Amino acid sequence: MQRRLMTSSMNNLDKLVAYFEKFPGIGARQARRFAFHVLTLPPAEIEELARLITSLPETVKECERCHRFFATSQSGMLCGICSDYNRDHTKLMIVERDNDILPIERSGVYDGLYFVLGGTVPLLENKENNKLRGAALKSTVTHTLSEDLTEITLAFVVNPDGDNTARYVELLLKEILTDTKVTITRLGRGLSTGSELEYADADTIKNAFINRG
Amino acid sequence: MQRRLMTSSMNNLDKLVAYFEKFPGIGARQARRFAFHVLTLPPAEIEELARLITSLPETVKECERCHRFFATSQSGMLCGICSDYNRDHTKLMIVERDNDILPIERSGVYDGLYFVLGGTVPLLENKENNKLRGAALKSTVTHTLSEDLTEITLAFVVNPDGDNTARYVELLLKEILTDTKVTITRLGRGLSTGSELEYADADTIKNAFINRG
Amino acid sequence: MQRRLMTSSMNNLDKLVAYFEKFPGIGARQARRFAFHVLTLPPAEIEELARLITSLPETVKECERCHRFFATSQSGMLCGICSDYNRDHTKLMIVERDNDILPIERSGVYDGLYFVLGGTVPLLENKENNKLRGAALKSTVTHTLSEDLTEITLAFVVNPDGDNTARYVELLLKEILTDTKVTITRLGRGLSTGSELEYADADTIKNAFINRG
Amino acid sequence: MQRRLMTSSMNNLDKLVAYFEKFPGIGARQARRFAFHVLTLPPAEIEELARLITSLPETVKECERCHRFFATSQSGMLCGICSDYNRDHTKLMIVERDNDILPIERSGVYDGLYFVLGGTVPLLENKENNKLRGAALKSTVTHTLSEDLTEITLAFVVNPDGDNTARYVELLLKEILTDTKVTITRLGRGLSTGSELEYADADTIKNAFINRG
Numbered sequence: 001m002q003r004r005l006m007t008s009s010m011n012n013l014d015k016l017v018a019y020f021e022k023f024p025g026i027g028a029r030q031a032r033r034f035a036f037h038v039l040t041l042p043p044a045e046i047e048e049l050a051r052l053i054t055s056l057p058e059t060v061k062e063c064e065r066c067h068r069f070f071a072t073s074q075s076g077m078l079c080g081i082c083s084d085y086n087r088d089h090t091k092l093m094i095v096e097r098d099n100d101i102l103p104i105e106r107s108g109v110y111d112g113l114y115f116v117l118g119g120t121v122p123l124l125e126n127k128e129n130n131k132l133r134g135a136a137l138k139s140t141v142t143h144t145l146s147e148d149l150t151e152i153t154l155a156f157v158v159n160p161d162g163d164n165t166a167r168y169v170e171l172l173l174k175e176i177l178t179d180t181k182v183t184i185t186r187l188g189r190g191l192s193t194g195s196e197l198e199y200a201d202a203d204t205i206k207n208a209f210i211n212r213g
Numbered sequence: 214m215q216r217r218l219m220t221s222s223m224n225n226l227d228k229l230v231a232y233f234e235k236f237p238g239i240g241a242r243q244a245r246r247f248a249f250h251v252l253t254l255p256p257a258e259i260e261e262l263a264r265l266i267t268s269l270p271e272t273v274k275e276c277e278r279c280h281r282f283f284a285t286s287q288s289g290m291l292c293g294i295c296s297d298y299n300r301d302h303t304k305l306m307i308v309e310r311d312n313d314i315l316p317i318e319r320s321g322v323y324d325g326l327y328f329v330l331g332g333t334v335p336l337l338e339n340k341e342n343n344k345l346r347g348a349a350l351k352s353t354v355t356h357t358l359s360e361d362l363t364e365i366t367l368a369f370v371v372n373p374d375g376d377n378t379a380r381y382v383e384l385l386l387k388e389i390l391t392d393t394k395v396t397i398t399r400l401g402r403g404l405s406t407g408s409e410l411e412y413a414d415a416d417t418i419k420n421a422f423i424n425r426g
Numbered sequence: 427m428q429r430r431l432m433t434s435s436m437n438n439l440d441k442l443v444a445y446f447e448k449f450p451g452i453g454a455r456q457a458r459r460f461a462f463h464v465l466t467l468p469p470a471e472i473e474e475l476a477r478l479i480t481s482l483p484e485t486v487k488e489c490e491r492c493h494r495f496f497a498t499s500q501s502g503m504l505c506g507i508c509s510d511y512n513r514d515h516t517k518l519m520i521v522e523r524d525n526d527i528l529p530i531e532r533s534g535v536y537d538g539l540y541f542v543l544g545g546t547v548p549l550l551e552n553k554e555n556n557k558l559r560g561a562a563l564k565s566t567v568t569h570t571l572s573e574d575l576t577e578i579t580l581a582f583v584v585n586p587d588g589d590n591t592a593r594y595v596e597l598l599l600k601e602i603l604t605d606t607k608v609t610i611t612r613l614g615r616g617l618s619t620g621s622e623l624e625y626a627d628a629d630t631i632k633n634a635f636i637n638r639g
Numbered sequence: 640m641q642r643r644l645m646t647s648s649m650n651n652l653d654k655l656v657a658y659f660e661k662f663p664g665i666g667a668r669q670a671r672r673f674a675f676h677v678l679t680l681p682p683a684e685i686e687e688l689a690r691l692i693t694s695l696p697e698t699v700k701e702c703e704r705c706h707r708f709f710a711t712s713q714s715g716m717l718c719g720i721c722s723d724y725n726r727d728h729t730k731l732m733i734v735e736r737d738n739d740i741l742p743i744e745r746s747g748v749y750d751g752l753y754f755v756l757g758g759t760v761p762l763l764e765n766k767e768n769n770k771l772r773g774a775a776l777k778s779t780v781t782h783t784l785s786e787d788l789t790e791i792t793l794a795f796v797v798n799p800d801g802d803n804t805a806r807y808v809e810l811l812l813k814e815i816l817t818d819t820k821v822t823i824t825r826l827g828r829g830l831s832t833g834s835e836l837e838y839a840d841a842d843t844i845k846n847a848f849i850n851r852g
Contacts, residue, residue, distance in 0.1 A: 011284060012265055012268060012269070012272035012273075012284065013269070013272055013273050013282070013284050014284075015261075015265055016262075016265040016266065016269060016272075019258075019261075019262045019265065022250075023247050023250055024243070024246050024247070024250050025243060025246075029312070029624070030237070030238060032312065032315075033237050033238075033312065034236050034237070035269065036282065036311060036312070037235075037236055037237050038266060038269055039269060039270065039273060039282065043270065045232075046266060046267065046269065046270065047267065048228075048232075049229075049232045049266055050263040050264070050266040050267040051263070052225055052228055052229040052232065053229065053251060053259060053262055053263040053266065054259065054260065054263040055225060056225070056226070056229060056248065056251055056252060056259065057252065057256065057259065059225035059226055059229075060225075060226050060252060069226070069249065069252065071224060071225065071226050071227075095836060096836075097837070098249060099242070099245065099246065099249070099837045100835075100836040100837050102245075103836055103837060103838075103839055103840075103841070103844060104836065104844055104848075106841055107841040107842075107844035107845050107848070108841070108845075109841075109844060109845040109848045109849065110848055153848070153851055155836055157833075157834070157835045157836070158830045158831065158832055158833060158834045158835075159832070159833060185851040185852055186851060186852070187829060187830055187847040187848060187850075187851050188827060188828070188829035188830070188846065188847045188848070188849065188850025188851050188852060189827070189829045189830050189831065189847070189850075190826060190827030190828045190829040190830075190831065190846070190850060191797045191826055191827070191828050191829075191831060192797065192828065192829065192830060192831040192834055192839070192840075192843040192846075192847075193797050193798070193840045193842050193843050194796075194797060194798060195796070195797045195831055196739075196796045197734060197735075197739040197742055197743065197794055197796070198455070198736070198738045198739050198742060199742075200742055200831070201742075201831075201832050202742070202745055202746040202747070203746075203832050204831040204832050205742060205743055205746035205748060206746050206747075206748040207827065207829070207831075208826040208827045208828070209743075209746070209748045209749055209792075209826060209827070210748065210827065211826075211827025211828075211829060211850045211852075212792055212824040212825060212826050212827050213824055213825070213827060213850075242837070308623060309623075310624070312624045313622075313623040313624050316623055316624060316625075316626055316627075316628070316631060317623065317631055317635075319628055320628040320629075320631035320632050320635070321628070321632075322628075322631060322632040322635045322636065323635055366635070366638055368623055370620075370621070370622045370623070371617045371618065371619050371620060371621045371622075372619070372620060398638040398639055399638060399639070400616060400617055400634040400635060400637075400638050401614060401615070401616035401617070401633065401634045401635070401636065401637025401638050401639060402614070402616045402617050402618065402634070402637075403613060403614035403615045403616040403617075403618065403633070403637065404584045404613055404614070404615050404616075404618060405584065405615065405616065405617060405618040405621055405626070405627075405630040405633075406584050406585070406627050406629050406630050407583075407584060407585055408583065408584045408618055409526075409583045409584075410521060410522075410526040410529060410530065410581055410583070411523065411525045411526050411529060411668070412529075413529055413618070414529075414618075414619050415529070415532055415533040415534070416533075416619050417618040417619050418529060418530055418533035418535060419533050419534075419535040420614065420616070420618075421581075421613040421614045421615070421618075422530075422533070422535045422536055422579070422613060422614070423535065423614065424613075424614025424615075424616060424637045424639075425579055425611040425612060425613050425614050426611055426612070426614060426637075437710060438691055438694060438695070438698035438699075438710065439695070439698055439699050439708070439710050440710075441687075441691055442688075442691040442692065442695060442698075445684075445687075445688045445691065448676075449673050449676055450669070450672050450673070450676050451669060451672075455738070456663070456664060458738065458741075459663050459664075459738065460662050460663070461695065462708065462737060462738070463661075463662055463663050464692060464695055465695060465696065465699060465708065469696065471658075472692060472693065472695065472696065473693065474654075474658075475655075475658045475692055476689040476690070476692040476693040477689070478651055478654055478655040478658065479655065479677060479685060479688055479689040479692065480685065480686065480689040481651060482651070482652070482655060482674065482677055482678060482685065483678065483682065483685065485651040485652055485655075486651075486652055486678060495652070495675065495678065497650060497651065497652050497653075524675060525668070525671065525672065525675070528671075
């Protein structure tokens with residue numbers, strides 16, 4: 001006895017579930033639970049959730065200089081970091097994604113500016129992808145920061161794609177950084193918190209030994 | 214050098230992230246990614262997502278008889294299962310949650326009606342919780358189904374809370390099922406797909422042996 | 427600077443590590459740790475460990491009837507279960523491996539005898555493998571147990587290979603069980619401890635519904 | 640029907656299983672499988688395994704200088720690394736365990752000598768434990784290596800216990816390294832292979848930034 005599923009007529013519920021399924025990391029079952037969760041919210045909260053989603057594009061601007069998202073409650077076209085005169089404008093750190101910035105800020109170790117590249121250059125396809133902000137990076141470095149800049153730090157994931165992205169960015173920066181004294185650095189490699197020698201890979205041990213001190 | 218985080222002014226973005234953090238199974242980091250995901254959607258999709266959320270309470274009704282959610286595009290106050298005359302109205306299966314129904318329907322083994330209890334009765338707090346639909350169950354069994362009903366199957370999670378819920382429902386049904394010939398059954402227990410004897414717990418082995426055939 | 431590893435001369439240590447690497451589930455690193463662990467034992471314990479290993483074949487006999495291993499401190503050629511007159515000699519349970527018996531004994535639900543088949547018949551190679559004790563099973567059932575036997579329970583893993591093994595054993599038993607009243611049963615299937623309906627596969631739900639009661 | 644387990648008489652098998660259960664990382668079930676695995680070995684291999692275990696203490700010596708284990712097939716009281724004149728005797732690396740050395744050798748980055756400390760000094764108990772070779776370390780550094788030594792690298796796990804051990808060893812070395820020009824270094828910290836900024840902890844990000852280059 002195989003019966004037709006009873007969901008054929010659930011148009012709007014199914015549509016919402018389909019949206020939730022496209023959320024990063026969410027499968028069909030959890031998407032359905034999200035919809036049931038929304039159903040349990042008080043009407044006022046459902047309204048506010050929808051309003052916050054609708055207004056998100058106006059709520060959030062992309063910073064003209066570093067291209068991270070920031071709340072439009074701030075005036076101007078620059079985010080809170082780019083417009084903060086107390087930060088060190090001689091340093092620029094290039095990261096892949098918006099989400100990389102928060103942990104660096106939390107560590108309290110870095111006081112300079114950022115640039116969100118928007119992606120990596122995978123090792124096997126050595127051309128710029130559309131979302132990558134290569135041209136914007138050149139423009140920011142050339143026109144906005146050129147006077148003061150002394151160091152650009154590349155902060156990408158430690159794997160072949162991250163290394164390839166670093167090489168790509170270095171080539172791109174060399175085109176525009178002629179005759180300047182900007183140093184290009186990469187984040188240091190070595191043992192990270194919790195690392196045990198017995199389980200460390202050869203590259204990590206090499207880097208840990210080279211960077212000993 | 215410990216710096217204040219730069220998020221203090223991101224009011225509406227933070228509010229949205231806070232909503233996403235309350236979605237079942239979602240932490241702070243993934244909630245933030247959800248917001249960035251929404252930002253990448255075309256404006257028309259952002260509008261539709263918000264509209265689907267707003268309209269969810271009107272989109273979905275709770276079935277008067279079995280209390281599962283169903284799309285209001287169906288007319289009437291009964292869901293597609295309760296209003297389907299081809300289903301076997303002599304059988305009722307009581308489940309904890311709406312989400313339990315879909316896998317049972319997919320298995321194709323069951324052709325009867327359902328009742329969504331709305332929760333379990335945890336072993337250590339032997340009183341009915343507010344969300345539990347004990348009174349509604351009595352009403353559905355007494356007034357809506359009483360004529361034809363021959364079997365009620367209890368389908369709860371296999372753990373002490375599920376067993377306690379089954380006992381609770383049995384007591385509740387016995388108050389109203391005097392002088393009728395309704396059988397109360399529970400789903401069978403034993404080895405489930407992939408079970409290996411070597412790793413099976415004693416209860417599962419006991420049930421598998423008792424239910425051998 | 428790539429250097430030759432310094433292990434070339436560690437002959438006996440390496441040989442021991444190689445033995446430990448063949449232990450079920452053990453990799454190179456853990457095998458090496460085993461050797462270092464043995465080195466930390468007091469000399470008397472190292473001696474005893476070696477002695478226990480040497481004497482293992484004499485320590486342990488394979489039961490003539492059920493083919494499980496048992497300690498030779500017991501007299502006779504039958505294991506403690508096969509020679510226990512208080513057990514129910516009308517029941518036989520056929521399992522794949524020696525290790526399957528302990529959890530069944532621990533569950534306390536079964537009081538009969540066992541037979542260790544020695545493996546499964548994988549679905550894709552429908553011939554008996556060498557380690558499988560098909561002939562021994564026939565012999566045990568025909569000559570040793572035939573008078574009293576009333577039930578044979580097949581207790582294999584719940585997957586296609588286990589099912590195929592059950593079919594193989596049934597065919598084999600039918601050749602010798604003509605004109606007798608021995609029932610062949612299989613362990614019951616359904617929800618096992620901890621099973622939640624929402625995550626259960628269709629087969630498990632089917633079996634749980636069919637075996638309800 | 641709860642029956643007594645049938646294992647009471649399996650003395651020697653149980654004893655062997657008990658030995659295997661004390662092997663690092665091994666539970667009751669796997670220990671039992673080890674015994675069954677040994678039973679499947681040809682008699683000659685069982686004999687060799689037992690012989691290798693018995694002879695392990697004579698097979699393996701502890702190096703007088705670095706205290707790692709090495710095969711006694713080498714003549715002399717020094718291991719192959721300590722007695723290798725092609726290695727750089729101006730460098731000493733102090734590790735916690737014997738097993739830490741193999742991955743460092745495999746990385747090919749280090750050409751000096753080692754010292755196996757034998758453990759860590761947990762943060763909450765600031766006294767030397769018995770297995771720690773503090774006195775032996777002093778002796779090795781003072782009497783054996785003092786002439787040439789220019790650098791001692793501390794290579795401990797990256798956690799509070801490892802850091803505490805490094806402080807302990809530094810204090811201990813300072814007592815004997817007065818008026819010499821030996822540098823004490825620690826392995827570098829930063830992003831390790833596979834590290835993503837988004838998931839990195841604050842300490843790792845700090846170290847990665849400080850060690851950028």
